[in-house]
Amino acid sequence: MEELFDRTWAHIALSRREAIVEVRLARPEARNALNGELMEELTEVARLLRRRTDVPAVILTGTESYFSAGADLSASRTRAAQPTLLEARRTVMAGPDLCAAWEEIEAVTIVAIEGYCIGGASALAVSCDFRVMGASAYMRLPEVPLGMNMSWRTLPKLVALAGPSRAKQYVMFGEPCDAGRCIAWGLADEVTADGQALAAARRWADKVAALPPLPARMTKEAVNAIAAANAQASIYMDRDQYLLMSRTGDYREGIAAFREKRPGKFKGD
Template structure:
């Protein structure tokens, strides 16, 4: 049974435009953007999202985090007027806050449907997996405001799809469908809208069956070597592999394989 998360940090006493629930039995937490009808993300909400990811990262009950939007849309983007009101110091932290899913050591899944624009797209890009409904439209429309993406969107997108496709999305403020995002390697999967939740549920179950320490290691290694040259990436992979060879989970995995049974990983 999922329960509303209670936070010790007074800055999270009242969440701005989203909810957080934890299901300890299923080892998952759900962050739901919930400001009807388009789940617009406020400036303060960005700060709170970072704090929530940090709290969930430290919560031993949680193995996987899911980010979703209430209703027909993930998020139409940020509170546009808020950019004019924010101080330069506040704006300087935008990318750091929205990168919280990438820094989190646990797997993070974005469940996307409907509008996934601006910071909604950037938040999704910082997650490990993006499951897109066939209704999903992705966009970075900041050029229409005389701006550019400010929370890592263009940088992350260029790493994924290259400069030509990123210019198409950023410089022309083009919307792309969930199917196109899948074809380009942005979305992990694209599914019928009615199957979005069940697909995410299945992915959560798949991920929690693996070793927590191996999952954390794989995520950090892949993130850290994303912009490394091949020889450095291979070297770091070898160090991580060598360290995991001494783990309890690796020993359990090997024994379970030879005994033809499901492994029981403990995360050490």
């Protein structure tokens, strides 16, 4: 695992327990907000882990108080300033590429969530196999109330996990989905006492590591293929929808209202 551990990562911290790899978001000055550099590192480490036969499970976690505040809004301003749509289409693939990289890891992936897991961080979490949440943890997708669509190729995963009606509620209203509701809706797999999510995730990882590796990986691959059979056909336009939304007055109003801590005044354009 030299390529993983014999290098310096600026925004993530790696550790291992025997063959199990743990990846921790480590951008505390920004509440682990997903800027370009953090997303690049998370994508790169996922690609390095993708086909490793000596890693049965990977744990992804944040701090003991929060997982991530989601996509960095300063990065959104940079994307909006791109000179051409062609260049902007390339730039906004960073989020979908991140989620795809974690989904494509052949080992079982387990997310340990304490505190908040917002926006793009929730998209990343549902790209993994299992989610363990502390009792006070919650996930939230604020995109629609901010005047944008939910992209990052996330909607098919949410529908597969929670069903159409609950996916609509979760995405449209942008309200916190607490740990109890997450487990009831299929968005989480275990709820623990606060501060115990990582310990529980480690138990899940140990349970996976004890399985015969071939059928475990085959099962993951088969279930993911069944659940995502029509995903690409249904969601391939979501980045162009985002680029359309990012050029509307409602998008600018949503971001301004968020920063000014006031209700948005939307006009539909």
